[in-house]
Amino acid sequence: MPRFRLILEYDGAAFVGWQRQDNGDSVQAALEAAALAYSGGAVQVLASGRTDSGVHALAQVAHLDLPRDDPPQTVRNALNAHLKPAPVAVLDCQPVADDFHARFSCLGRCYLYRILERPAPLVLARGRAWWVPPGRGGRLDAEAMAEAATHLLGRHDFTSFRASQCQADSPLRTLDGLSVRAVEGGLEIRAWARSFLHHQVRNMVGTLKLVGQGKLAPGEVAIILAARDRARAGPTAPPEGLYFAGALYPDAALVGADFGAPPPGWADGKSRADSSR
Amino acid sequence: MPRFRLILEYDGAAFVGWQRQDNGDSVQAALEAAALAYSGGAVQVLASGRTDSGVHALAQVAHLDLPRDDPPQTVRNALNAHLKPAPVAVLDCQPVADDFHARFSCLGRCYLYRILERPAPLVLARGRAWWVPPGRGGRLDAEAMAEAATHLLGRHDFTSFRASQCQADSPLRTLDGLSVRAVEGGLEIRAWARSFLHHQVRNMVGTLKLVGQGKLAPGEVAIILAARDRARAGPTAPPEGLYFAGALYPDAALVGADFGAPPPGWADGKSRADSSR
Known part of the structure; x- marks a missing residue:
């Protein structure tokens, strides 16, 4: 067949x-x-x-x-x-080919998370982004969020960002990329990894948002990560902002949407080693 | 008050x-x-x-x-x-001020029409654009559509592009701008005028689409306009692609969304003379 x-x-x-x-x-x-x-x-x-x-x-x-x-x-x-x-x-x-397997051949997954910031509720983009009304401090600080994101890169125990119902054998994952970009009306956050824990992207985004609001300093994200305690990180960002954006396969480069420059190693069909979920 | x-x-x-x-x-x-x-x-x-x-x-x-x-x-x-x-x-x-009137003070209205072209039906943009699957000739020819659009500029009897139920006293209108722009995945058409007849923008878009598909030559749009016969023009484009995008007021420049460079006269708070609907 x-x-x-x-x-x-x-x-x-x-x-x-x-x-x-x-x-x-x-x-x-x-x-x-x-x-x-x-x-x-x-x-x-x-x-x-x-x-x-x-x-x-x-x-x-x-x-x-x-x-x-x-x-x-x-x-x-x-x-x-x-x-x-x-x-x-x-x-x-x-x-x-018959040996292509969407899940087991996959070397990396990427997600896009969209935040829209404005005083008025979303209408035409309702259900397509996380609506974050600007607070007293104004818009989210994308630079602080990008700095915080660097503390999450690499191989770590991501227990602090893992849903309690996560069924993965190990909380160890290697985060290859996590970018924060200011766009018209809001932010786009992109995450690249071989695989993610349950709710990992949404828990990272919920924590980065606290940094963007000035409620956490960028360096505190490293402390939260090291604590291996879900209660220390921010709340889970809502699902409507999250998009599965593409997957990496051997010799195939990236299959999927245009989601910005991939992290090192991805362009030549490799990602860092993790076991697949 | x-x-x-x-x-x-x-x-x-x-x-x-x-x-x-x-x-x-x-x-x-x-x-x-x-x-x-x-x-x-x-x-x-x-x-x-x-x-x-x-x-x-x-x-x-x-x-x-x-x-x-x-x-x-x-x-x-x-x-x-x-x-x-x-x-x-x-x-x-x-x-x-008390003498500001959204309708009677308005010197110009602008609309955006979005077309998305791809073989697959729209999902995330469903209801937000006109889905036009590429035909045998491929994608719509934006250059031909832009050329056709120039034939509609200026003051004309727009009977060929007027809904039968239109209640305006006169079919004369002055079209200040009509642009066709290729964007990621499709086209954006923008229309600027003091006022429009009923369905005028959607009827112009439905006709320009036939030009884009090679079913009409750009110059035929001038003949259709001169015919003053609704049956000669293309079908009415569906409403889900059309967006009211902004309005022009005296001394206020444009109030509304970013819809590209306005036509001559609009930047200084003037549009060509038509009676308001």
Whole structure:
């Protein structure tokens, strides 16, 4: 059976998350239902990284094996037709070798987190960013947040930024990149790693926001990290600002959205070594 | 009673349009209800330009008189609190002189129309742009569309681009600017005029799209305009791509969103002469 690699966009608000669950609609179940309707086969769709309820994807990478060998554009269009009206779209479909595995071949994942700062609640971008109204101190201090982010780079025990329900065997992870960039109306935070702990990106963002508000000094983030205590870090940032933005594969460079300059090592198809979740 | 000028953002999909109507929720009614709840007064809110059902605003300009004289930030925050959960936000509130009238003082209106081109249906931008999948000829030809647009500039009888239900006394309008710009993933079309006929922007966009697809030559748009026959022009572009983007007032320059370089005459607070609708 031919294997295809998909690049997917979805609106996380409509789903309990990527992974098939009993308590609601998942992106995986929507895709598998579309693949069944199109191909007649009970097809499994596997993603590079599972996303939580409410978390979006600009470019999730997945693969599936189909019992029919159509041109990839036909597969893309057929899946999109059967996905309606679920807010999931197949942006790209490519034939890949049988040993390509969206999850186990993946060498790195990247996320984008969007913060919009203005006094008025979000309307046209509602559900697409974290709304942070400017406080008495004004807008978030992007430079202080960027400085704080440097303390998180590298291989660490990320217990302070790990959800209590995280099922990973180890709290050790290697954070390859964490950038903070001021953009029109707000901030964009990008995170690159081989893999992340549960809620790690959102917990890092929630902590960086406290730095941006002047409630934490940048250097305190190093102390919070060293404490290995979830209670020391900031609150979990809401899911609506988070986007799965791309994945790294051997010899394939980055697959996914344009998310800025990747950290060293990523451009040549390598990331630092961590075990995959 | 103090008068305030508001800049508003709204999601047109939730409304029958700007103007209060019997058959559904209007932006005007949502604002007047919020103003009543806040101030205790039966307040009328008037806008620079009425928008149709489904048409968004990045920056609609409106005014209202309030029976209480609070600081403008207080007015903005109170209106936003009472507007919840309607998808309308007051971005800005400023005290203005009693002779400021959002509609009758307005010297020009500008609209933005967004087209997104890709094979996959829109997900994260669903309802925020016109989805135009690339045809056999590929992407829309922005240069041909820009050339076609020049034939519409100036003072003309726009009957070919006027909705049959248009209630304006005259089909004569002066189009000050009509730009077509290729952007990441699609096109942005901007239109500037003292006033527009009903559906004029969407009918011009629907016709320019045919030029972009090679179904009309740029010069044919001049022939369509001269024909004064609605049946000769293209179909009406859907409302979800259209945004009210700003308004021009005497001595105030442009009030509203950043919508590119305005046409000649606009920068110094003038637009060409047309009667207001």
